[in-house]
Amino acid sequence: MNSLKVASRPVYLDHAATTPVDPRVAAAMAQCLTAEGEFGNPGSTSHDYGDAAATLVEKARAQVAASVGAHSDEVIWTSGATEANNLAIFGAAEHYAKSGRHIVTSRTEHKAVLDPCRELQRRGWRVTYLAPDGDGLIDPAQVAAALQPDTVLVSIMHVNNEIGVVQDVAAIAAICARHGGAWLHVDAAQSAGKCAVDFAGFGVNLMSLSAHKAYGPKGVGALLVSRRDRGQHGDAAGGARSFAHTHIHLQALHFGGGQERGLRAGTVPTHQVVGMGLAFELADAGRKAEVARLGGLRERLWQGLQLLGGTFRNGAAAHSVPQLLNVSFEGVEGESLLAAVRGRLAVSTGSACTSALQEPSYVLRALGRGEVLSESSLRFGLGRTTCEQDIDTALAVVTEAVSRLRRISGA
Amino acid sequence: MRYSALTLRYFETVPGAGALDGVGILRGAAGSRAQGTWVQFDLQVSSGTIQAARFLAFACPHTIAVAAWITEQAAGRHLQMPLPETVEELSQRFAVPIEKRGRLLIIEDAWRAAAQSGEHH
Numbered sequence: 320m321n322s323l324k325v326a327s328r329p330v331y332l333d334h335a336a337t338t339p340v341d342p343r344v345a346a347a348m349a350q351c352l353t354a355e356g357e358f359g360n361p362g363s364t365s366h367d368y369g370d371a372a373a374t375l376v377e378k379a380r381a382q383v384a385a386s387v388g389a390h391s392d393e394v395i396w397t398s399g400a401t402e403a404n405n406l407a408i409f410g411a412a413e414h415y416a417k418s419g420r421h422i423v424t425s426r427t428e429h430k431a432v433l434d435p436c437r438e439l440q441r442r443g444w445r446v447t448y449l450a451p452d453g454d455g456l457i458d459p460a461q462v463a464a465a466l467q468p469d470t471v472l473v474s475i476m477h478v479n480n481e482i483g484v485v486q487d488v489a490a491i492a493a494i495c496a497r498h499g500g501a502w503l504h505v506d507a508a509q510s511a512g513k514c515a516v517d518f519a520g521f522g523v524n525l526m527s528l529s530a531h532k533a534y535g536p537k538g539v540g541a542l543l544v545s546r547r548d549r550g551q552h553g554d555a556a557g558g559a560r561s562f563a564h565t566h567i568h569l570q571a572l573h574f575g576g577g578q579e580r581g582l583r584a585g586t587v588p589t590h591q592v593v594g595m596g597l598a599f600e601l602a603d604a605g606r607k608a609e610v611a612r613l614g615g616l617r618e619r620l621w622q623g624l625q626l627l628g629g630t631f632r633n634g635a636a637a638h639s640v641p642q643l644l645n646v647s648f649e650g651v652e653g654e655s656l657l658a659a660v661r662g663r664l665a666v667s668t669g670s671a672c673t674s675a676l677q678e679p680s681y682v683l684r685a686l687g688r689g690e691v692l693s694e695s696s697l698r699f700g701l702g703r704t705t706c707e708q709d710i711d712t713a714l715a716v717v718t719e720a721v722s723r724l725r726r727i728s729g730a
Numbered sequence: 731m732r733y734s735a736l737t738l739r740y741f742e743t744v745p746g747a748g749a750l751d752g753v754g755i756l757r758g759a760a761g762s763r764a765q766g767t768w769v770q771f772d773l774q775v776s777s778g779t780i781q782a783a784r785f786l787a788f789a790c791p792h793t794i795a796v797a798a799w800i801t802e803q804a805a806g807r808h809l810q811m812p813l814p815e816t817v818e819e820l821s822q823r824f825a826v827p828i829e830k831r832g833r834l835l836i837i838e839d840a841w842r843a844a845a846q847s848g849e850h851h
Contacts, residue, residue: 652766654731654790658741677731677790691764727747728763728788729770 329665330709330716334532334702335480335509335643336667341534341601344594348536351375351590361587362578372589379596383541386599387507387528388517395542395579396592400508401431403527403542404474406582407504408435410569411472411525412444418500419469425449425457425476426685432474432506453687454635455482459490466494470501477516477526478509481682481698482634483643485510492522496549502567508532508540512602514610514640518543524567530591534703535598539591544569544582613701614641616710620699621646623714627721629730633683633696644699645683648721650730653677653694659720664713666697733791734825741791746801748784750774756809758843761836763788769797769837771844773804780804785840792826793833799824800841809845813838 340348350356351372359368361376377391384391397403412422424436426448436446447465451457462473473495478485488505495503504525510516511526512533518526526543530536548565569582576584621644624630629649648656654677657668668680679693688696699713733741750772759770767789774782783804785797803814815823817834826834 650788652788652790655741655794658731658733658791689764691766694766727744727786727794728768729749729786730788 329661329663330712331665331704332699332701332709332713333665333667334705335483335698335700337531337537338534338702339704340531340536340594341598343601344535344598347597348590348594351593357589359589361589362576375589375593376587379592382596382600383528384543386516386603387511387526387543388519388521389526389543390519390546392580393518393543393546395544395582396587397540397542397583398538399531399540400429400506400527400529401540403529403540404429404431404504404506405435406542406569406572407525407527408432408439408472408474409572410582411502411504411567412439413570414568415471415502419467419471420444421447421467421470422472422474423447423449423462423465423470423501424474425451427451427455427479427481427682428474428476429480429506429508432476436474451484451685454638455479455484455633455682455686456635456638457486457491459487459494462491463494463498466498466501468500470498472504473501474504474506476506476509477511478507478514478640478643479634479682480509481680482645482686483509483639484634485514485638485640488523489521492524495524496522499549509643510640512599513642514606518545519547524549525569528595530595530598533598533602536591536594539588539595541595542582544580609703610641613705616701616705616707617641617644617699619707620644620701620710620713623710624717627718631688631692633686633688642701644701645696646699647683647688647692647696649692649695650728651695651721651724652691652728653679653696655724656695656697656720659724660697660716663716666699666713668694668696668698731791733795737792737795737824737826740795740798740824744794744798746784746798746804747786749786750782750784756844756848758840758845758847760839760843761789761833766790767793767833767836769793769840771797771801771840773809773844773848775809775848778809780807780809789833789836790830792824792830793837796820796824796826796834797837797840800837809848813841 357371359372361372363369380391380394492503495501502524505523506527508529511528524545528541530539573584631647633645679690683693756773761768770786772784783801785801
């Protein structure tokens with residue numbers, strides 16, 4: 320894939336934000352849009368058009384499921400990971416509201432998890448926000464200690480979107496299973512399609528997926544809803560709790576058509592899910608080699624940046640995905656750093672910059688980084704289009720920018 | 731964040747960035763790095779008239795651009811004169827978002843501190 324090798328465009332190192340759609344995926348999607356293709360409503364199975372579309376939708380469901388170690392009937396299509404997170408959190412909280420109103424999550428989750436949790440707090444739920452260690456990792460023992468008799472949901476992301484650290488979700492899942500009443504939701508938007516994900520093997524109950532982080536289209540994602548029996552329920556936490564079901568159930572948030580097992584009403588967009596299915600299938604092929612390649616490029620970048628001095632790698636290097644590097648630069652102001660590289664390099668600070676005043680990254684603050692270093696960070700997101708020349712260009716651009724800004728600031 | 735062409739030009743070329751050395755250089759600073767904005771001006775003055783000016787800034791592109799422009803305008807101005815433009819006028823010239831106007835006050839404070847440091851000489 321060489322679609323980003325346009326000389327006049329900046330080097331793209333923001334693959335953690337989004338990725339270009341694989342041309343093969345785009346071609347497959349296009350086949351589902353026009354009169355010559357499978358444009359039918361997959362819900363209209365009373366005729367061939369709908370049947371053909373439904374066949375493609377189910378094929379895509381199987382492709383996604385196979386890619387992440389799930390069964391096809393566990394895949395619920397959504398508009399993206401944000402909707403999947405909302406469905407998981409509100410859907411579980413509402414369904415189990417009579418069992419408990421306590422949720423456990425971490426301070427470094429994506430806003431698509433934190434904001435629903437805050438909304439539930441506003442509605443009367445209690446939420447425990449776990450603090451990661453200085454490397455960004457949550458110790459599963461922290462989860463065990465935070466669980467209360469009325470905890471109904473734990474939401475911990477697989478790979479952090481700013482610093483790339485990988486949480487031990489399998490260990491956390493085991494803790495939740497032992498507790499008996501707490502279901503585990505994992506936001507896997509940054510991992511699925513990029514690194515090994517095993518929904519069943521992890522023992523997770525709910526998992527959010529995104530297509531556009533893995534060379535699929537924007538506007539589609541999925542929530543995996545486990546149909547596995549948990550096996551152990553009831554009074555494991557010491558309470559007299561009982562559950563009518565042995566696998567997780569959710570309260571739907573959308574109504575009007577009964578699609579997706581009644582959990583997500585609305586016509587399934589055939590072209591979108593076909594794109595996601597193929598993108599996930601393609602991602603599986605050759606992933607091991609790609610992981611090794613990106614790991615090498617990331618280390619080349621980090622080695623070069625270290626020569627600047629006053630550079631701090633954010634997140635545990637030994638527990639992070641190879642496609643992401645987050646670095647704070649001493650002696651430079653964050654917004655100026657981003658502006659200085661803009662035009663030659665497409666990177667992000669990783670923080671939600673929705674106003675004119677750039678906010679320090681709440682993720683880096685949670686790791687204990689000071690306010691200035693939290694603001695003066697760059698997130699480098701490597702991907703399929705990234706080559707050695709891109710890394711060397713990035714090194715040259717960042718080195719020049721940091722050096723110039725340090726001179727201006729007298730640092 | 732989008733910047734005006736003028737802001738980008740001064741942010742990229744930063745005329746007047748640096749420090750002045752020597753006897754009689756007036757220096758003043760305001761703000762703090764810990765809080766994200768710090769500006770320092772150095773003024774070389776002869777008979778009450780500014781001969782040269784330099785600045786250092788740990789700040790956003792708007793603040794750096796405005797400080798650079800002020801430094802460029804400084805030569806030939808009387809030390810006790812205020813900034814060449816008011817904060818409001820500078821905001822308009824460089825299309826500074828209203829949320830950032832406070833940073834221009836830091837520039838004004840730094841300039842004033844440099845000019846007033848001459849009163850002790």
